[in-house]
Amino acid sequence: MRSDNARLQTIARRMFPRRKNVQVKMWQSNNLVELPIRSAADIGTGQYFVSFRIGSPPRKFIMIIDTGSSLTWMKCKYKCKGCSRIGLAIMKGYLMPKHHVLGRHESARILRQRYGHRTPHRRRKVKVPEVMIGCSETIMGEFHDIDGVMGLGFEWHSFALKAARKFGYKFSYCLVDHLSPSNLVNFLVFGDANDPTTPKLQYTELILGIVNPYYAVNVSGISIDGKMLKIPSHVWDIRSGGGVIVDSGCSLTQLVRPVFDRVVAAFKAPLSKFKKLSIGSEGPDICFDDTGYKESMMPKLVIHFADGAKLTPQ
Numbered sequence: 001m002r003s004d005n006a007r008l009q010t011i012a013r014r015m016f017p018r019r020k021n022v023q024v025k026m027w028q029s030n031n032l033v034e035l036p037i038r039s040a041a042d043i044g045t046g047q048y049f050v051s052f053r054i055g056s057p058p059r060k061f062i063m064i065i066d067t068g069s070s071l072t073w074m075k076c077k078y079k080c081k082g083c084s085r086i087g088l089a090i091m092k093g094y095l096m097p098k099h100h101v102l103g104r105h106e107s108a109r110i111l112r113q114r115y116g117h118r119t120p121h122r123r124r125k126v127k128v129p130e131v132m133i134g135c136s137e138t139i140m141g142e143f144h145d146i147d148g149v150m151g152l153g154f155e156w157h158s159f160a161l162k163a164a165r166k167f168g169y170k171f172s173y174c175l176v177d178h179l180s181p182s183n184l185v186n187f188l189v190f191g192d193a194n195d196p197t198t199p200k201l202q203y204t205e206l207i208l209g210i211v212n213p214y215y216a217v218n219v220s221g222i223s224i225d226g227k228m229l230k231i232p233s234h235v236w237d238i239r240s241g242g243g244v245i246v247d248s249g250c251s252l253t254q255l256v257r258p259v260f261d262r263v264v265a266a267f268k269a270p271l272s273k274f275k276k277l278s279i280g281s282e283g284p285d286i287c288f289d290d291t292g293y294k295e296s297m298m299p300k301l302v303i304h305f306a307d308g309a310k311l312t313p314q
Helices: 002-018 159-167 257-271
Strands: 032-039 048-054 059-066 072-077 104-116 119-136 148-151 171-173 186-191 215-217 219-224 244-246 301-305
Touching: 032 159, 059 072, 119 159, 148 159, 159 171, 159 186, 219 257
Parallel strands: 059 148, 072 119
Antiparallel strands: 032 048, 032 186, 048 059, 048 104, 072 148, 104 119, 171 186, 215 244, 219 301
């Protein structure tokens, strides 16, 4: 909760000055690369991670995937005396030639796989050259055994665009339930991930170039048990200071106060029979003792998108 709140404040500071319009040309390719994504719940972190190799010779690193960050960075030391050695894999930047303090250009190696019915039939390593990698000597937050962050934000120096450039300027990801066992995986995909065996999917437009490096979506409203909540339209307008972004680095869905209050009010009656709990100043005042709780007791919440897609959180 604390890390999510800090992240929300950072996002709020970054979004306002970065609202702008750009156009991006997109190309198609038949190539496909997939990296397994795992939940970091087992190590006490509310994010998801991938592993890949960096450098020459390549070394394996465990990286949180973050669509809200454009910089790929990791724990390291750069001519730093007295710095604590945090984490497992420390990259000593000062031993690597041709590197800069703030970032460096390096090759990242990822495992290329082609899947048919999710069964690999071809595998080989793929190099992504000229990736900017940052060095962080001081870490705040719950990173534990995580080595750093893979920046998947929408900016030209992000890993997402560097890798997608090689595979048709497309990338996507699918996330397992965060509390799933660590042996269950989904994939971060670079390239065209169309699969005829995949169940019917819904699609909604990503709004690019307005609040870089974030990916915005065009939400039109929220309904509770089929009834649309009365929420001013400007709340959803990304071009006038509102809007909704997708952020893989944040474990909770955050709503601005006018929306949050209306949603909570709709759940007040069914939750009134449960004992309220307090988790301190860091969290919202909506926690309760779930003894006897069943999901069927709650009204159905649906997030509606302007192009007709609907999301029903589980």
